[in-house]
Amino acid sequence: MKGTKLYSILNMKCPQCQKGDFFVAHPYKLSTMGEVKKRCAKCNQKFELETGFYQGSYYVSYGLGVALFVAVVVLNYIFRETITPTSLMVSFVLALIVLLPLLYTLSKIIWATMFIKYDKNAITNYQITLEDDTRIKN
Template sequence: MLKETKLYSVLFMKCPVCREGDFLKGHPYKFSSMGKVHKRCSCCNTKFELETGFYQGSYYVSYALGVALFMAVVLLNYIFREELTPSSLMISFVVSLIVLFPLLYALSKIIWAQFFFNYDRTASKKSKVTSA
């Protein structure tokens, strides 16, 4: 049942249609393939790029994730530090952004894809039938 949710697809970076094939070509922190999306799903053969420049819309999602990250950094600094200075806050921002940038980049693409693809529990079965 968890596999049918969009959250499963986002967390495990799986195909938004069949939830089985990998969405990205590599791990988000593997810099040679960072953020590269497969052209098609290996299980259900869904084409991931609907049109040229399709993932440019993921910049909006990336912006929202960045704002959420910065809000979390401010909150954590406020909770765990006695004295909150602008320089310590800026250092926290920069360090968290450097560490989490590859993950945010990959998450923004998979979240963007969730807006345009719907789960189809028979998708992987259809592909196996047509390829046999």
């Protein structure tokens, strides 16, 4: 499954090399929820391709929200005998509160994988030679 976009999304790894972490921390660590690293530590891929790049992830987030609400309705019809508008609303709100951090982070990584392609040689292409290393002073 490595080398697919789904691998990057499910493991929340760099879309280019699939080895470096995409996010600063776990989605449910609320202080850094959804915070994307500037670059991949393994292949140096820049994650924010342009200013405001992740504003497009709102469309993905909307789609994930609609899918969540459809799933909640279907599950209510399967597991409950009677469904009231109030019970549906409570189910929607609870599902949204519990899954909000996950949906937020998923929307960002899905958006990024749409634009960053996998390159199996990304890490080997990013090797700094001693001549190019700016930390060494001549």
